[in-house]
Amino acid sequence: MAEIRLEGVTKVYPRGGAAAVDSVSLTVPDGSFTVLVGPSGCGKSTTLRMVAGLEEATDGRIVIDGRTVNDVPPRDRDIAMVFQNYALYPHMTVRQNLGFALRMRRTPRAEIERRVGEVARTLGIEDLLDRRPGQLSGGQRQRVAVGRAIVREPKAFLFDEPLSNLDARLRVSTRAELKALHQRLRTTTLYVTHDQEEAMTLGDQVVVMCRGRVQQAGPPMEIYRHPANRFVAGFVGTPPMNFIAGTLSKPGEYENAHFASDATNLVNERFVFAFSAEQSERLRPYFGEPIVLGIRPQALSLAAEQEPGRDFPDTNQFVLELLVVEPLGDTMDLVCQTASGERIVARVPAADGLIPGATVRLEAQPARLHAFEVGEFGAALL
Template identity: 50%
Template sequence: MAEVNLRQVVKKYDDTLAVRGIDLSIADKEFVVLVGPSGCGKSTTLRMIAGLEEISDGDIAIGGLVVNDVPPKDRDIAMVFQNYALYPHMTVHENMSFGLRLKRVPKAEIDSRVENAARILDITELLQRKPKQLSGGQRQRVAMGRAIVRDPKVFLFDEPLSNLDAKLRVQMRTEIKKVHQKVRTTTVYVTHDQVEAMTLADRVVVMNGGLIEQVGTPNELYHHPKTRFVAGFIGSPAMNFIPCSLDKAADGLVVTIAGGIRFPVPAARTERYKQYAGRGNLRLGLRPEHITEEHRNTEPGQVPFEVTLEVIEPMGMETLVYFQSDGAEVCGRTNPAANAEAGKPMRLLADLNHMHLIDDETGVVY
């Protein structure tokens, strides 16, 4: 078993708290992604798991053993860094086998492990090349192969795709997912890219300011965020946060936004929201895909409204439309055939079945 457990882990640099007493349990063979903006503490957390940073307080356990005082080389982990850190004078085979040779593993076993890892990563034909003869994606595969041959308890990835171009990042995301499906090893992966987090992870850990904001599956974070930060960080384009008021109406509740546009709250959410009626400092959270062009066959909870569009972004398969509401920029996704035009009014449809109500002061999603 190779579960990883963090208990009240703190990292302090002089008077600066980089990680503020986090708790996290990662199950055996689970793929967990730490995601968040620069400076949120995600890489520091990964480096503490690896033993490259000393923890200031708390405990880290790998496979049930507390490793606070265990040096990195004895933690049975393998780390893949942002820069590939390959030896330029060695072949791919020599780079991948270097750690095993240091441990004096028999040559036959080394060759077997390297060939198996090369087959998994589809780099068998590259084994006799040197790093300068490889593309960026191929070098990243070699770095992954060097980790795989060690057969560690835990894989640690520190923003491994940051140096690749956009197209290659997408390809390598797929490759990393394939590798994890073949080599079922506990994996902790750090990235600032929420798309990487959503596509790779069994569970995502969203960090902010040295704290964990929320832990959950990609679907849980996307559809049921607990804070405004998570709601805004997960998803691209980001969730819209529209200033609003919530009031009682004859048949339930109604949300009002700028321009006197009123949205009846779906009956399924009335009980949940009724205690907040009459309160100020509220935001209506709606993802862009829940603001579309008006169409004939509407369902309960879908409400048409009209606004003047400011910006149009044709994306091919869809068109992003932008308008203002009480100083907040709002984005919707429409069909290209809807013929949206900047500066012109357009009838849109808000799907309130997917609405979120957010406290503007605390950031809590009700």
């Protein structure tokens, strides 16, 4: 077991242009399951390969179990890596594949047999020991690849998208197995995926990367509830958070801060959202300024028709055109559009009778509003 620490780690590939990994600092605590997640090309694999020693860091320090390993060759770092394509030896049986690393280390025969047997039992692949990789399904091959890493009893595991070759159902069940396995072995694990749901479900720590930089690191629910910036807010959560550009009310205009969207409703009025007193306090420096409002689809619900004679539009409501209904079983996603063409998605309890083209009224829970500075990486304001 071991802590893995990265201090200002940077990777610039020759002729690669901008840094693939840009001054990344992060700690994978001893025994943690930490997931690096981010869009394609953000530097996840490069980071992992530098920890494994397969790629040299241009700058910064990599520390494993208290030892700086920048100049330590991969085989002496005592960590095991599982790749997306498994890379099993096709001419060897599962038994030989599992025992290969131990044979290379001249481990006694009886000890190899014992450990291979134990790992096969752990992963439920005892019946497959005499088959070759070509005679296995994708999920079985994946388990053999994990087994080959476990059998070495390394200080840490590194996984690079190990589930991406599996079909959706198998991916979900295998990810639960991986999590159960980690709960049993407690081996420090650094796991890479581009799938935010996989990251949330597996990690006790999630590290969101974009353009070679760490955008936010923390427990999954912390990241979901309190995204540090607009990128993280839009990346974590399904369907993605809705963002609406607009302007915050001026000081003294209202008692609490109000937000008026640039987007408009069917009668050409702006949407208005009101913040609580506490939220307004935090927003004070931005009064009168353009900001971006964030609303998760789950924070929107279908509202009752307004009473006759009340002002139109109501605060904290959207009146929109319903474009598409996506049934999901217990819930459904309503894909709606403002009169000015912005899409707003709501995830609501399943109900019949909603017809595309109809007008829908959605209400936002004020406590679940997010606000960001303008820009792709605009900082969270609440």
